[in-house]
Amino acid sequence: MTTPFTYQFGYSWPVAWGHLVPFVLFGGLAVLGIRRGWRRWLVSASWLLAVWAAAGLLITHFMFRINLPQPLATEQFLASGSGRVVDVGAGSGRATVGLLLARPRITVTALDIYDGYYGIDDNTPERLMENARIAGVAERAEAKVGDARQLPFASETYDGVISVAAIDHLPRAGIPKALAEAARVVKPGGEFLLTIVNADAWAWLASPHAIAHHRPPDRAQWRGLLQASGFEVVEEGTMPGALYFFSRKHP
Numbered sequence: 253m254t255t256p257f258t259y260q261f262g263y264s265w266p267v268a269w270g271h272l273v274p275f276v277l278f279g280g281l282a283v284l285g286i287r288r289g290w291r292r293w294l295v296s297a298s299w300l301l302a303v304w305a306a307a308g309l310l311i312t313h314f315m316f317r318i319n320l321p322q323p324l325a326t327e328q329f330l331a332s333g334s335g336r337v338v339d340v341g342a343g344s345g346r347a348t349v350g351l352l353l354a355r356p357r358i359t360v361t362a363l364d365i366y367d368g369y370y371g372i373d374d375n376t377p378e379r380l381m382e383n384a385r386i387a388g389v390a391e392r393a394e395a396k397v398g399d400a401r402q403l404p405f406a407s408e409t410y411d412g413v414i415s416v417a418a419i420d421h422l423p424r425a426g427i428p429k430a431l432a433e434a435a436r437v438v439k440p441g442g443e444f445l446l447t448i449v450n451a452d453a454w455a456w457l458a459s460p461h462a463i464a465h466h467r468p469p470d471r472a473q474w475r476g477l478l479q480a481s482g483f484e485v486v487e488e489g490t491m492p493g494a495l496y497f498f499s500r501k502h503p
């Protein structure tokens with residue numbers, strides 16, 4: 253059975269487990285308040301905060317799947333079941349591993365700049381490959397250091413590109429460059445599954461402190477950027493805390 257402890261995706265303790273602090277603190281206060289006969293509103297408020305923290309922890313792990321392989325946002329992506337894919341901004345491999353498990357005949361090149369902090373401790377190609385080994389898919393994965401804005405690959409070499417919570421983390425000017433690079437490396441008719449963070453109700457419920465600086469993505473703007481890069485968006489939708497666009501490169 254896969255649990256939040258099976259893999260080593262390495263999201264920092266405050267990101268993955270930070271809700272435990274208010275859960276223990278306010279849960280403890282609520283219990284203490286009951287024993288000592290504190291005012292009802294104080295005990296109720298403590299319970300409420302403890303319940304919120306527990307909900308946040310469950311959402312983070314079982315809906316956002318912070319320490320679990322990412323399931324495919326759409327079954328349409330490489331429905332043929334085979335091909336070569338590049339994962340742009342692969343990090344410690346949540347999306348790479350999820351894709352390799354979902355499509356047992358594909359190979360994935362996991363590309364990341366592996367520089368700077370994006371919520372993952374010790375974010376390295378070695379960590380990604382270790383996760384691929386845990387999943388039993390390492391022979392179909394390779395990790396490469398590179399920049400999404402200048403992919404170190406020849407044009408039209410991949411059948412598909414995926415990217416999860418990475419291209420939307422680039423400085424604004426870098427986003428069209430990364431989308432253009434995705435279009436360049438994918439074959440005509442090739443597929444692109446782009447997933448970005450969405451400040452939806454789940455994100456607000458689980459992490460109001462973290463999501464406060466995120467505005468909900470402007471769907472039309474992302475669709476326009478994809479089209480301007482040479483993709484046709486054929487499906488778009490949401491997952492908890494995320495928005496995805498499935499598109500095909502014009503033949």
Ligand SMILES: C[S@@+](CC[C@H](N)C(=O)[O-])C[C@H]1O[C@@H](n2cnc3c(N)ncnc32)[C@H](O)[C@@H]1O
Pocket residue numbers: 340341342343344345346347363364365366367368370371372375398399400401415416417418419421422
């Ligand atoms: C929030 S993490 C997401 C990692 C992974 N896709 C996941 O869902 O767990 C964002 C990733 O984007 C990578 N990244 C940021 N800027 C990049 C760039 N210019 N080129 C390639 N990767 C980049 C970071 O190193 C980090 O691993």
